[in-house]
Amino acid sequence: MEALGRVHATCWHETYDHLIxxxxxxxxxxxxxxxxxxxxxxxxxxYSQFAALVDGxxxxxxxxxxxRDENPPRPRELYFLYLLDAxxxxxxxxxxxxxxxxxxxxxxxxxxxxxxxxxxxTRNGFTLDGAEQVQPFLGEEIHEVRFVR
Numbered sequence: 001m002e003a004l005g006r007v008h009a010t011c012w013h014e015t016y017d018h019l020i021x022x023x024x025x026x027x028x029x030x031x032x033x034x035x036x037x038x039x040x041x042x043x044x045x046x047y048s049q050f051a052a053l054v055d056g057x058x059x060x061x062x063x064x065x066x067x068r069d070e071n072p073p074r075p076r077e078l079y080f081l082y083l084l085d086a087x088x089x090x091x092x093x094x095x096x097x098x099x100x101x102x103x104x105x106x107x108x109x110x111x112x113x114x115x116x117x118x119x120x121x122t123r124n125g126f127t128l129d130g131a132e133q134v135q136p137f138l139g140e141e142i143h144e145v146r147f148v149r
Contacts, residue, residue: 004033004051004058005035007082008033008036008061009028009033010084011082011083012082013025014085015111016111016142019142020137024137025138028138046066048063048099049100052083052087059083060081060083060084060092060093061096062080062082062096062100063078063079063100064077064079073129073131074107074149076101076104076105076107077108078097078107078108079108081096081100081117088116093120097124105149106148107129107149108147109135109145109146110145111144112143112145113143121149124149126148126149127148128145128147128148129148130146
């Protein structure tokens with residue numbers, strides 16, 4: 001789990017450095033991230049999680065499961081999809097996405113200032129439904145928008 005935690009921490013840096021202060025990232029540890037994974041793994045059969053390996057090393061991961069919101073627009077939610085920057089554009093992100101949700105009706109929350117992710121989800125048939133939220137993130141906040149398919 002710690003290897004997954006390291007990749008998770010790196011992906012968060014690559015994705016959110018422009019949205020979150022450097023100070024907020026100082027408390028991020030691979031061990032703490034691994035604890036998150038243990039929490040997700042305990043969610044049961046309805047939860048699906050996949051990791052992508054290149055030469056035996058984790059380069060990305062995805063997780064989906066039952067909707068966590070009150071009055072969700074779909075019964076399933078894509079919780080996260082992260083891929084190391086070095087592997088963007090290789091098709092690995094698409095394979096992870098397909099493994100987790102396939103063509104199922106699903107929704108997800110994504111940072112409003114993440115144009116690459118917005119393009120990816122739009123290509124996969126998602127549209128913004130107008131819902132927005134502010135989520136706590138490492139002691140700060142990230143503004144998110146909801147995509148639905």
